[in-house]
Amino acid sequence: MIRRIPQARERGIPDATVARLPLYLRALNGLAERGTATVSSEDLALAAGVNSAKLRKDLSHLGSYGTRGVGYDVQYLIYQISRELGLTQDWAVAIVGVGNLGRALANYGGFVSRGFRVAGLLDADPAVVGDHIAGLTVEHSDGLEAVIRKRGVSIVVIATPATAAQQVCDRVIAAGVTSILNFAPVVLTVPDGVDVRKVDLSIELQILAFHEQRKVSGGPMMAEDWAGEAG
Amino acid sequence: MIRRIPQARERGIPDATVARLPLYLRALNGLAERGTATVSSEDLALAAGVNSAKLRKDLSHLGSYGTRGVGYDVQYLIYQISRELGLTQDWAVAIVGVGNLGRALANYGGFVSRGFRVAGLLDADPAVVGDHIAGLTVEHSDGLEAVIRKRGVSIVVIATPATAAQQVCDRVIAAGVTSILNFAPVVLTVPDGVDVRKVDLSIELQILAFHEQRKVSGGPMMAEDWAGEAG
DNA sequence: GCCTGTGAATAAATTCACAGCG
DNA sequence: CGCTGTGAATTTATTCACAGGC
Incomplete structure (x- = not known):
């Protein structure tokens, strides 16, 4: 049986994690612009729109870049994520x-x-x-x-x-x-x-429509006085 | 924080499935334009870029709209998916x-x-x-x-x-x-x-860059600052 | 025979919960 | 203490494989 060796280091980052790294990067850049030096997983998760456990799990795939009891150094984490994504290259x-x-x-x-x-x-x-x-x-x-x-x-x-x-x-x-x-x-x-x-x-619009349909029992509001101005 | 939309009690279609329905719909419309009347899960899956087991599982969440030994009626399936997505409304x-x-x-x-x-x-x-x-x-x-x-x-x-x-x-x-x-x-x-x-x-570009970086050991041709990373 | 529909098996992702370090 | 990092538990998604209808 072929067993996948768990590369604790930098190989084998889950797709779902890779898809979120740019999100974290953007949140971190926002923090950096406001002069924030360190950030907790809780706060960074809030800024990125995910929950903190997921954020910590994601970052753990890159390495141990945080400090227990403190949080993550914003600049350092920006660099690490950028490097991982290949954005330090042109x-x-x-x-x-x-x-x-x-x-x-x-x-x-x-x-x-x-x-x-x-x-x-x-x-x-x-x-x-x-x-x-x-x-x-x-x-x-x-x-x-x-x-x-x-x-x-x-x-x-x-x-x-x-x-x-x-x-x-x-x-x-x-x-x-x-x-x-x-x-x-x-x-x-x-x-x-x-x-x-x-x-x-x-x-994306179709997915929204699906959810919208489930919310409104009667369907969308009727456009009562819509007079098309096309033509 | 992400809140689940008041999920339908009658039929809880998985998010992953909902996200693929528009894909199937587009593939079906392409088939319809070419005059195809019925299609197998295998062929439809090919056109939509997924595998056939996944397609059948996805469609099974909507109901039993196929015919064993034959496949799916293109027009009927278009209607059913459209209705499910709420696209029969304006x-x-x-x-x-x-x-x-x-x-x-x-x-x-x-x-x-x-x-x-x-x-x-x-x-x-x-x-x-x-x-x-x-x-x-x-x-x-x-x-x-x-x-x-x-x-x-x-x-x-x-x-x-x-x-x-x-x-x-x-x-x-x-x-x-x-x-x-x-x-x-x-x-x-x-x-x-x-x-x-x-x-x-x-x-999306950043995710592509991540994968591209892993493919090419030497990095892109125009990498200007190649910081020596011990690899 | 052909092909769908679906339980069962597997894999992936998320969340929990807490050990352990600063 | 607070907060990270992570095994374990849970949930979700995918794939297998075949029963069952055409």
Whole structure:
């Protein structure tokens, strides 16, 4: 029988924990900006919106970075989590598809601030190519492979229409990219070893609707005097 | 702290299942468009990107809507899932914050197509108020409460800067909204009974970076400061 | 035979509760 | 003492595997 060796150190961090580390990091940065030097698991958990037992368990997967009876040193913990997430490195990101969403992403401050650098904006539409967005010039997606290779892009954000997503996906994988963030509402087919994360705006709304439906017995309020102004 | 929504007594569908139903729904709609009448759990699972056992278990929580030896009737299953998610109703959604992201959301086809209707676009910036986006006119956020009441808004999307998010959140809750989709990178504090879902663009990138870091032993090509870590 | 639906088994995640250190 | 770190207990989710209907 093959038994998994529990790597107490830095290997084998649960997915659920990894997904929360950015949350803790953001809460810690907020504390740091307000000049807080140390924080207890209770307070940090509150700021991050989780419970303290979970927070301590999560952090314990990284190592013993707290001090019993005191709490965690904010700056030190920021560094440790950043290192664990790989944010002490500089990641070049290319955004493919410069529609409304692509523009929003390019201008999103959170990308640049944490180890990510938008190294390329690409679009297939000649009407968009040449636009200046967030200090970059939109390039034609014909040059996708060249941009990836020349600028060391390791993460690609797909913000194209659904119909183009798989094709873009195939091309960037062929160019060596193994990390993709997909905003197109389509399931991408990728070979083993390629990591795809998906953000689906409408799915979140649908989940909300499910819960909303359960709350209100009579369904949503009726829009009585809604006069559509479209058209 | 996270409060469980007044859970349905009759059928407690697991959260993990609810989160996947929209995925199945999209896969089914794709099949329907191509004229497929029935589909096996195997094929539907493939289209949705999950495994078939999970799919069958998920669907079993809704009822027995399949036919042994045959599969599921596509149209019927679409209806059942839609009903379960509350998408057979018409949900009025207001988007607060009409920056790049807000515009992207307003133009996002997936909203309108599935039981959601953008009933209001609001922003605090007078320079934006009056803009026409996706067939709507941007209104000043002073009128937030009025818009919510008059147009029967039951779900609010917060796409404001982080600094404004909590204030907007408080106002919409005071106006009776109990379902919020938050794109601002901040943890919202809400009373019990209010359901908040969060979409955080940078968190997804950070999770990708974590996995990417583990794949590539040498790190990304453009790593500038390679602090010698004893590995 | 084929494929669903589902108990049982397994795995993962969360929470409890307290030992142990500062 | 207070607060972390963590085994143990609990809850939740996934996967297996096959009974049972078509």
